Amino acid sequence: MTILTTPRLSLRPLTPADLPAVLAYRNDPEVARYQGWALPATLESVAGLVSDAPLGTPGWVQRGVWAGAGLLGDVALNTDPQRQQAELGVTLAAWAQGQGYAAEALRALMAHAFADLGLHRLHASIDPRNVAVARVLTRLEFRHEGTSLQSYWHRQEWTDDARYALLRSEWTP
Template sequence: MTVLTTPRLSLRPLTPADLPAVLAYRNDPQVARYQGWALPATLEAAAALVADAPLGTPGWVQRGVWAGARLAGDVALNTDSWRQQAEVGVTLAAWAQGQGYAAEALRAVMAHAFDDLGLHRLQASADPRNGAVARLLTRLGFRHEGTSLRSCWHRDEWADDARYGLLRSEWTP
């Protein structure tokens, strides 16, 4: 089990006891607006996020983002170990947004991915209408690599998909 800590946060596996909080923020229209999961988020879908697999295990592995005793959201690493690459993602409850938690959580995951797992590259995907995430990824050192126009069917419309990437050699902790 991988647990990461920062000065303000603890990133640890979600448990069944966390599912009511996960469902609450994942069903919040403000939080879910640009996210790819089906709405309403169901207990079964949230339960799939509960796992104690180490970060770096192939596929999506989630960690709850804890600010003190309160679940602020979740962060994920989708590792493709044979290519030495992974995709990162983050979701925060509305109350936790705008406080630097997403950057702090992602920096911890990035450090783990590059330093501990030895990955070559990280990538992220975002709806380009989500300006806050685009600015976050850029601040973290990711480069905008392109946007696929109307490539994702999302909430009953075709949406664009902006792709971001960062090589280990470009990363500055």
């Protein structure tokens, strides 16, 4: 099990007891607007987020983002060890947004991915209307690699897909 810490945060596995809080923020229309999960999120649909698999295990591995005793949201790493790459993602409750938590949690995830797991490349795929996350990725030195126009059907409309990436050689610890 991988637990990451920062001065303000702890990134640790979600437990079944956390799922009601996860459901609350994942069903918030403002939080879910640019995210890919089906709505409404159900206990069954979020149960798969509970795992003590180490970060770096192939596929998506989630970690709850905690400040003190409060669950703020979650981050995830989708690792492809054969390609030495991973996709990362972040979701925060609306009340936790705008306070630097996303950047802090992603920075910890990046450090683990590059320094501890030895990954070559990290990437993120976002709806370009999610300007706040685009700003966070840019601030974290991710490069906008391109946008595929109307490339996937999401929430009853064709949606663009903006891709961001960072190589380990470009990363500033």
